[in-house]
Amino acid sequence: MSILELSENYLRGAFVISVTLLIFIAGVSYKQFHSYHKSQQLVMQSHYSQKSLQTLISHITGMETYQRSFIISGDSAFLEGYAGQNDKISESMEKLKSMGTDGNINLAHLDSMERLVRERKALFDDTMTLFAEGASLGDNLRKGNGQTRKIRGLIEHLVADQGELLAERENASEKSYRISPILMFSTILLALFIISLVFIALTQILRKYNKANRKLNINNEIFKQAEEISGTGHWYYNFHSQTLVFSDNQYRLLGLTPNGSPPKLHQFLQKVHRDDRTELIRKLKYLYHNEACEEGMDLKILTEEDMVRCIRMACKMISDDQGNKILIGVNKDLTSEVNAKEKLSQLNRKLEIQIKMLSNAEMMAAVGSYSYDQDKGTYEFSSNLFRILELDPENEELTEEKFLNAIHPEDRVRLEKVRKKVGVATVFESNEFRILTSKEKVRFLKYTYKLFKESGKKMLVVTLKDMTEETITKKSLEEKNKELYHSNAELAEFNYFASHDLQEPLRKIQTFISRITTMEDIHLGSKGEDYFKRIQRAANRMQNLIIDLLAFSRTTNSEKIFEITDLQSLVIQALNELNQEIEEKNAIVHYDVLPTANVIPFQIKQLFVNLISNALKYSKNKVQPEIWIKNEPLTQQDLVDFNSISVDKLIKLSIKDNGIGFDQEYAESVFVLFKRLHNRSQFSGTGIGLSICKKVIENHRGTIRAHSEEGQGATFTFVLPILGGQTLVP
Amino acid sequence: MAQDQIHVLLADDDEDDRLFFSDAIHQLNLNTVVHAVEDGEELMNWLRKEGNPRPHVVFLDLNMPKKGGIECLEEIKKCPHLKELSVAIYSTSSSQKDIEDSFVLGANIYIKKPNDFNVLKKAMGKVISMNWQFCTSGLNKESFILNV
Known part of the structure; x- marks a missing residue:
């Protein structure tokens, strides 16, 4: 910049010099021209004086001629010419006089000239008078010739003088003319040289300026891009001219098109959100009066599309070199930052909640x-x-x-x-x-x-x-499991003992009794026979008890393997097992088409066996036993009992007989182990059968109910989940 | 006469049962000779001993000291000379496991010891008069248990 300033000074000097030179040249030229013109005029005047002088002499000679001609001829026609020449002489004389006053002719000479002319004129008049008198003219003519000669001599002298003056003047004029072109030429050359220098300097400066300008343009573009990328914009307001200028991106920040019509300050202020406007105006006023700067204030502005945008504005009041107050401002678009911040704080809040939840969860878990x-x-x-x-x-x-x-x-x-x-x-x-x-x-x-x-x-x-609690629980569970395992093993041993060893002596007793009673060569007598029969009954009962107990313990302890089974086939198997009793009692069994379910097959078969044999056992005397095995619709109560299972996943069956029935009062107790409603002498039984049924139904997570009235037959109804106990959450 | 004799071999540790068994067979009058041993070991020895007649049927009690019925059955079925023998299981047990085990190992029939002498007689009559050749071929689980 300093170089430019310096060169500007140089240029200014050079310009002044060249202008001065040109003015000088113009002045000199003018002066020269003027003096030349003057000298030319002088020359002209000299020529004119010479000419006037010669005219004068010619007029005098002419007058002489006319006079003589008149004198000789007496023709008055010559008098006219004579008078004309006289006037012309006076005229010429006047001219010469005026020239004399102009300084072109020596006045002294002119006076003598005038005097001579006057004398000559007087001589003419005298001659004319003499002629008119008819006197001798010779003297006068001679005198006249002499005077004319004198005048001519003077005129010649004057002409010579004028010639000298002319030569002198011409010389002077030529001289001045000869000097000025060289001077002018050299001065013009100098001026041209200086101007050329200035031109060269100017071109260089211009080139520099252009270069700088190009850079500036590039920088400007970069700046624009930078503003766009960084979401900043700037503006300035000239208080003097009341103009507001926006950068391209400032327009964009406000949702305007760049290079649109320049906005007014109040329009700009209107864009500022109501909440911030008053504060902004207050601050701007403060800035105006104090020439302070504002580091940054956050504003909300409304764009053209009525979107709220958050910007941070930094303002500064400056004065330009003319003392105009200019407010400059730079804005940054904080919308995304603010949004991001908002999001971040939301996330933070979420995170805090989650951390709290986590810590609670950690505590719970x-x-x-x-x-x-x-x-x-x-x-x-x-x-x-x-x-x-x-x-x-x-x-x-x-x-x-x-x-x-x-x-x-x-x-x-x-x-x-x-x-x-x-x-x-x-x-x-x-x-x-x-x-x-x-x-x-x-x-x-x-x-x-x-x-x-x-x-x-x-x-x-x-x-x-x-895992402390779990570990402790696990350990105690493991111990309990071990105990359970032992007791199960013991139970299994007992089962074997019961099924084999316990039955073994009993079987022998029975066999021996059967041998004795069938031996032909032994006589027992009627009492002995009765006793043996009683022993046999007792032994049979004991065997039944053992078998039933075994069956019961099997329903409790044996492996519960569920299989998809056709319940009807289980009923048929049960009927086959009971074939002998059914035939003996001549009973009729009706059964529906029964569904398929996921059950423990041997247990359900046992259930049917027990329920059917019960129905056969407690049949009425002299009434043909009839048994109905039916599908039953589910009741509201069943759905309440199985609230976690949908209707289509349940089956309900009933087994009804026309036997002796029992009081509804005992509907619950019939399922209790060893509980009997009848005397052994009336009905044999161990009181285990229905307990087994209940156990089986429990194993299948179902329910079983008994319904009866004394003498009206009994109905046993059970509900089972089709998918079996496995799929149920206990 | 001696050539028509039917030899049956019984392995049972229970004296009473051996008594019931031979009594029942004798009462049937089928010209049957009953050989009885007291345990599994004795049974195997008897079977391997040369000069002993080849039994028509071997009756095996399952629960015996020294060598049980199941072990004997396995041994018999493994031995090339004995595997063609007809084996009838003769036990108090009615457990499904025992029945299945003996069936799988190739026993021909399962007799649950009856608690009535007359029933026992009937059962013996059935078993001894059974045509074993037919029996061994169409074996199935249903007919495996003897119904009297």
Whole structure:
């Protein structure tokens, strides 16, 4: 810039010099021209004087001629010419006189000339008078010739003088003419030289300016782009001219098209959101009066599309070189930042809630966790981990060392190895370990961990589950299971004992009795025979008891394998088993087409066997027993009982007889083990059969009910889930 | 006469049962000779001993000391000389497991010891007069258990 300023000074100097030179040249030229003109005039005047002088002499000679001609001829016609010449002489004389006053002719000479002319004229008049008198003219003529000669002599002298003057003047004029072109030429050359220099300098400056301009243009574009990318815009307001100028991006920020018509200040202010406008105007006024600058204020503005945009505005009041107050402002679009911030804070709030939830969840689930930043080597422990370690998360600190020290000494070595291996994907056989809490209590923990990269950082997140209660429960469960297993084994042994060993002696008793009673060569007598029969009955009863007990224990203990089974086929099997009794009693059994269900087949068969044999057993005397096995519609009560199962997943069957029935009062107690409603002598039975039925139904997660009236037959109704007990959540 | 004799072999540790068994067979008058042993070991020895007649049917009690009925059955079926023997299981047990095990191992029939002497007689009569050749070929589970 300084170079430009300097060259500007030089240029200004050069310009002044060249202008001065040109003015000088013009002045000199003018002066020269003037003096030349003057000298030319003088020359002209000299020529004119010469001519006037010669005219004068010619007129005098002419007058002489006319006089003589008149004298000789007496013709008055010559008098006219004579008078004309006289006038012309006076005229010429006047001219000469005026020239004399102009300084062209020596006045002294002119006076003498005038005098001579006057004398000559007087001589003419005298001659004319003499002629008129007729006197001798010779003297006068001679005198006249002499005077004319004198005049001629004077005129010649004057002409010569004038010639000298002319020569002198011409010389002078020529001289001045000769000097000025050289001077002018050289001066013009100088001026041209200077102007050329100026031209060269100017072109260079112009080139520089152009270059600078190009750069400026590029910078301007860059600036525009930068503004667009950074979401900034700028503006300035000239208080003097009251003009507001926006940068391209400023237009965009306000939702306008760049290079639209320039807005007015009040229009701009209208764009500012109501909430911020008053404050902005107050600040601008303050700036105007104090020439201060505003570091940045956040405003909301409404765009053309009525969108709210957040901008940060920095303003400064400056004065230009003419003292005009200009307010400049730079804005940054913070909308996305504000939105992002808002989002971020929302996320933060969510995160906080989630952290709280997590910490609650950790507490509920008895889980603690920590994360380890492998790059920084820093730990972050969850608050529930503090609780697990029986530390106060608010007031106590947890460090790596403290945490590692809490690990039970017996598990520490193993865990150290794990800790060193972490980083390599390894699955560990056991992920359980013990810790000692701050209160020296042993707790059982289980860990899972995950290694991951979070924005380039290696993070290890370890989750610890407090398994203490589970472990204790598990241990007691394991013990109980063991006990159960033992008792089951014992029961199985008992079952075998009951089914084999217990029946063995009984069978022999029975067999021996049968032998004795069939032996022909033994006489027992009627009493003996009766006793033997009683022994036989007792033995049979005992056998039934054993068999039923076995069946009952099988329904309780045996493996419950569910299979999709056709219930009708189970009914048929049961009827086959009871074939003998049915024939004996001449009973009729009706049964519907029964559905298929997921059941334990042998148990359901047992159920049918027991219920049908019950119906046969408690039949009325002298009435043909009839049994109906039917599908039944589900009642509201059934749906209440099975609220977790939909209607189409349940089956309901009933087994009805026309037997003796029982009082509804006993509807519940018939299912109780060993409970009997009748005397043994009336009806044999062990009181186990219906208990087995109830057990079977329980195994299938169903319900069974009895309905009866004394003498009106009995109905046993049971409901089963089609999919069996397996699919049900207990 | 001696050539028409039917030899049956019974392995049962229970003295009473052996008594019922031979009494029942004798009362049937089928010209049958009953050989009885007291346990599985004795049974195998008897079977392997040369000079002993080849039994028409071997009756096996399951629950015996030293060597049980199931073990004997396995051994018999493995032995090339004995595997063609007809084996009838003769047990107090009516457990499904025992029935299935003996069936799978190739026993020909399962007799649950009856608690009536007359029933026993009937059962023996059926078993001894059974045509084993037909029986061994169309074996099925339903006819495996003897119904008296």
